[in-house]
Amino acid sequence: MAVGDVSMPQMHAVKGVKIGSAEAYVRYQNRRDLVVFEFAEGTNVAGVFTQNAFCAAPVRVCKKHLEMGNPRYLIINTGNANAGTGTLGMDNAKATCFKLAELAQVKPSEILPFSTGVIGEQLPMKRLLSGLQPALDSLSENAWLDAATGIMTTDTTPKGASEQFMLDGITYSMTGISKGAGMIRPNMATMLGYVATDAPISQELVQQLLSETANVSFNRITIDGDTSTNDSCIFAATGQAGGAEITSKDDERYAVVAEVFTRVMKRLAQLIVRDGEGATKFITVAVEGGANTQECCDVAYSIAHSPLVKTALFASDPNWGRILAAIGYAGVPELDVENIQVWLGDVQICKDGGAAADYTEAAGAAEMQKTEITIRVDLGRGSEKDTVYTCDLSYDYVKINADYRS
Amino acid sequence: MAVGDVSMPQMHAVKGVKIGSAEAYVRYQNRRDLVVFEFAEGTNVAGVFTQNAFCAAPVRVCKKHLEMGNPRYLIINTGNANAGTGTLGMDNAKATCFKLAELAQVKPSEILPFSTGVIGEQLPMKRLLSGLQPALDSLSENAWLDAATGIMTTDTTPKGASEQFMLDGITYSMTGISKGAGMIRPNMATMLGYVATDAPISQELVQQLLSETANVSFNRITIDGDTSTNDSCIFAATGQAGGAEITSKDDERYAVVAEVFTRVMKRLAQLIVRDGEGATKFITVAVEGGANTQECCDVAYSIAHSPLVKTALFASDPNWGRILAAIGYAGVPELDVENIQVWLGDVQICKDGGAAADYTEAAGAAEMQKTEITIRVDLGRGSEKDTVYTCDLSYDYVKINADYRS
Numbered sequence: 163m164a165v166g167d168v169s170m171p172q173m174h175a176v177k178g179v180k181i182g183s184a185e186a187y188v189r190y191q192n193r194r195d196l197v198v199f200e201f202a203e204g205t206n207v208a209g210v211f212t213q214n215a216f217c218a219a220p221v222r223v224c225k226k227h228l229e230m231g232n233p234r235y236l237i238i239n240t241g242n243a244n245a246g247t248g249t250l251g252m253d254n255a256k257a258t259c260f261k262l263a264e265l266a267q268v269k270p271s272e273i274l275p276f277s278t279g280v281i282g283e284q285l286p287m288k289r290l291l292s293g294l295q296p297a298l299d300s301l302s303e304n305a306w307l308d309a310a311t312g313i314m315t316t317d318t319t320p321k322g323a324s325e326q327f328m329l330d331g332i333t334y335s336m337t338g339i340s341k342g343a344g345m346i347r348p349n350m351a352t353m354l355g356y357v358a359t360d361a362p363i364s365q366e367l368v369q370q371l372l373s374e375t376a377n378v379s380f381n382r383i384t385i386d387g388d389t390s391t392n393d394s395c396i397f398a399a400t401g402q403a404g405g406a407e408i409t410s411k412d413d414e415r416y417a418v419v420a421e422v423f424t425r426v427m428k429r430l431a432q433l434i435v436r437d438g439e440g441a442t443k444f445i446t447v448a449v450e451g452g453a454n455t456q457e458c459c460d461v462a463y464s465i466a467h468s469p470l471v472k473t474a475l476f477a478s479d480p481n482w483g484r485i486l487a488a489i490g491y492a493g494v495p496e497l498d499v500e501n502i503q504v505w506l507g508d509v510q511i512c513k514d515g516g517a518a519a520d521y522t523e524a525a526g527a528a529e530m531q532k533t534e535i536t537i538r539v540d541l542g543r544g545s546e547k548d549t550v551y552t553c554d555l556s557y558d559y560v561k562i563n564a565d566y567r568s
Numbered sequence: 569m570a571v572g573d574v575s576m577p578q579m580h581a582v583k584g585v586k587i588g589s590a591e592a593y594v595r596y597q598n599r600r601d602l603v604v605f606e607f608a609e610g611t612n613v614a615g616v617f618t619q620n621a622f623c624a625a626p627v628r629v630c631k632k633h634l635e636m637g638n639p640r641y642l643i644i645n646t647g648n649a650n651a652g653t654g655t656l657g658m659d660n661a662k663a664t665c666f667k668l669a670e671l672a673q674v675k676p677s678e679i680l681p682f683s684t685g686v687i688g689e690q691l692p693m694k695r696l697l698s699g700l701q702p703a704l705d706s707l708s709e710n711a712w713l714d715a716a717t718g719i720m721t722t723d724t725t726p727k728g729a730s731e732q733f734m735l736d737g738i739t740y741s742m743t744g745i746s747k748g749a750g751m752i753r754p755n756m757a758t759m760l761g762y763v764a765t766d767a768p769i770s771q772e773l774v775q776q777l778l779s780e781t782a783n784v785s786f787n788r789i790t791i792d793g794d795t796s797t798n799d800s801c802i803f804a805a806t807g808q809a810g811g812a813e814i815t816s817k818d819d820e821r822y823a824v825v826a827e828v829f830t831r832v833m834k835r836l837a838q839l840i841v842r843d844g845e846g847a848t849k850f851i852t853v854a855v856e857g858g859a860n861t862q863e864c865c866d867v868a869y870s871i872a873h874s875p876l877v878k879t880a881l882f883a884s885d886p887n888w889g890r891i892l893a894a895i896g897y898a899g900v901p902e903l904d905v906e907n908i909q910v911w912l913g914d915v916q917i918c919k920d921g922g923a924a925a926d927y928t929e930a931a932g933a934a935e936m937q938k939t940e941i942t943i944r945v946d947l948g949r950g951s952e953k954d955t956v957y958t959c960d961l962s963y964d965y966v967k968i969n970a971d972y973r974s
Contacts, residue, residue: 213897214893214896214897215895215896215897215898215900215903215905216892216893216895216896216905216921217896243889245889245892245893246888246889246892246918246921246922246923247922247923248920248921248922248923249922250922251922280887280889281887281888281889281890281892281893282887282888282889282892282923386874386875386876388874388875388876388890388893388894388897389893389896389897390893391889391892391893391896468792468794469792469794469875469961469965469969470792470794470969473965473966473969473970474969474970476966476970477969477970479970481686481687481688482652482687482688483649483651483652483686483687483688483797484687484794486622486651486652486687486688486797487620487622487651487687487794487795487796487797488794489621489622490620490621490622490623490795490797491619491620491621491794491795494621497621499621499622512652514654515622515652515654516652516653516654516655516656516657517652517653517654517688555875555966556966557963557966557967559875559879559966560879560882560961560962560963560965560966561963563875563876563879563880563883564879564880564882564883564885
């Protein structure tokens with residue numbers, strides 16, 4: 163059960179983006195598991211990918227193809243990650259691009275392939291390739307929900323965000339989907355995220371926007387600290403709704419686009435945490451008062467990854483000593499614990515490194531009972547801050563991951 | 569249930585070491601929870617302590633007292649960690665030393681205090697202090713088992729190691745105890761470990777031996793990656809069995825002592841993992857072929873901390889893709905995955921970065937069914953190596969840590 167409101171909003175069509183899907187039986191029967199995106203010519207596309215050294219074959223192909231120019235198609239399969247699959251895995255990723263290029267009459271380098279699912283098994287190529295034509299046949303502007311459903315693995319709910327905004331009298335749409343529920347501690351991007359807008363944004367700005375925004379959204383969530391081999395996030399600006407191309411951050415329309423994009427990306431990232439494997443609570447870890455953002459980030463991740471903190475959150479136990487311990491081992495140089503303040507929601511639990519005088523176990527317990535909890539830490543060393551989103555660690559996390567392949 | 573043989577060996581008395589214990593009701597009733605060690609005059613003592621910035625009050629007192637000279641007494645309570653307790657916590661740690669010093673007629677600086685248990689609560693000083701005299705009254709050379717039992721928290725079994733060895737015709741004993749089952753990823757030392765020998769070893773060598781050996785024993789185990797606020801390990805050499813003091817590594821007796829000490833320390837460290845909270849398997853992660861030991865250590869910890877690897881181990885699922893992913897995000901610079909080999913026991917699962925051609929799921933599954941599993945990784949970058957010991961992640965880990973305080 164996902165935490166909080168994870169319902170799909172109205173998914174506005176994005177002019178210049180069509181989506182098709184098919185049941186290719188990659189791993190499971192009777193479900194959409196193959197999704198194709200088609201971008202109109204002239205669409206500017208940017209990508210960010212996992213930093214895992216064992217990056218999957220499709221990720222390597224994506225990076226290479228993106229260097230060669232803007233893609234016209236994305237092809238995504240779920241059920242099999244095509245990672246740890248050696249030379250044959252690379253051949254399969256490329257063969258998928260070749261086949262789709264042939265059917266769609268574009269160049270293979272204009273295809274970006276994505277895979278998600280089990281690591282270390284070869285793709286069932288015959289079934290996968292036979293799903294391409296049906297997916298192309300179903301291309302439609304109004305299939306974002308199908309796409310969100312088609313890329314799910316252990317997700318319990320499809321994940322989407324969509325907004326409309328107006329610039330110089332033109333109404334633009336921005337719509338995105340994401341997936342992921344385990345092996346989540348993205349480093350540059352999440353498991354899979356796709357966002358498109360019909361606003362006109364230059365190639366350079368599309369990449370800048372994506373890189374910057376990934377760092378406050380997908381790169382600030384963690385479920386289990388396991389950075390995946392397949393994390394990928396794509397941002398496409400089709401320009402099909404008209405208007406002059408935004409080419410500079412000084413363009414006053416840029417601020418609006420960036421604001422909408424940040425909101426959409428944060429929502430998509432947080433939806434992944436809300437649907438974290440076994441999650442019963444949504445946790446915001448906000449660290450302020452740092453000498454630099456890196457140490458704020460380190461402390462936030464230290465808390466967010468601590469199995470002891472996460473099990474205490476699951477148990478609604480205000481066991482704040484575990485939070486202090488996690489702060490203490492985050493590796494912040496010359497940390498003076500006597501300047502540290504910690505709050506659970508609005509309740510100060512730790513003052514100047516010890517228990518706050520007016521803290522009561524009852525007040526702490528009341529905060530811990532909530533399903534949305536903010537842990538706030540003031541390091542008392544400066545004015546920088548950073549925020550990480552995570553979930554608790556429950557019996558069901560163990561159950562899901564002990565059972566996943568069977 | 570601890571994993572494998574964790575039975576207590578014959579705990580040889582160490583000449584010059586007496587142990588007493590008492591029921592002080594620090595947290596629980598009807599159990600020994602207060603332990604006192606008495607060292608003969610002239611005993612050389614060394615300590616290593618947690619690197620957690622939130623180090624507990626007793627740890628801070630220990631460090632200061634050790635700087636002032638060799639201690640005559642250790643006082644250990646379980647049930648309450650006296651960490652995150654501010655000024656009052658410091659006062660309580662010091663008051664414990666003062667009271668014991670008065671009763672034992674030594675200086676307060678000759679007492680080292682240790683606490684383990686819940687973080688963030690004040691010690692029940694009246695009950696604790698009233699246990700000191702009964703503990704002193706029970707001092708005996710043959711109470712190592714009582715001590716091992718008296719320092720347990722969530723441990724399910726007391727932990728001890730003991731050997732005898734002969735140097736120049738003199739029989740010496742080396743005996744130690746440890747405790748800890750959660751919040752275990754020691755950095756410099758484990759939760760609590762105490763080792764003593766009646767061999768004569770100089771002050772300088774005692775500290776060197778402890779620091780070096782901690783790095784291949786207590787500093788190479790992890791249960792949940794949570795470095796505690798109270799980790800402490802003490803090594804005492806009483807010299808009471810006679811012989812000339814060993815003052816140099818060139819002394820041929822040194823190699824024998826170091827070998828016995830390393831074996832005792834590794835056993836005590838591994839016993840903690842075998843009794844890890846909820847552990848059903850004992851895992852050795854051996855990484856070789858590194859350009860330096862640090863990267864071997866990083867990769868080993870990355871695997872040992874991955875919740876996905878740990879749940880797969882619990883499920884006996886040879887889901888080796890999770891091991892590859894953990895290697896890939898360990899942060900080794902310019903890691904060429906095509907040089908990487910991975911074995912489960914003697915079964916090669918990954919060859920040159922992909923599935924080994926002759927690997928079968930059945931062979932992998934047979935290895936994963938075992939309760940003692942070695943994951944071996946060859947990075948193919950050099951000749952350095954390192955080894956980390958850990959356990960799996962089970963339902964019971966979550967249960968124990970969700971329930972611990974209640």
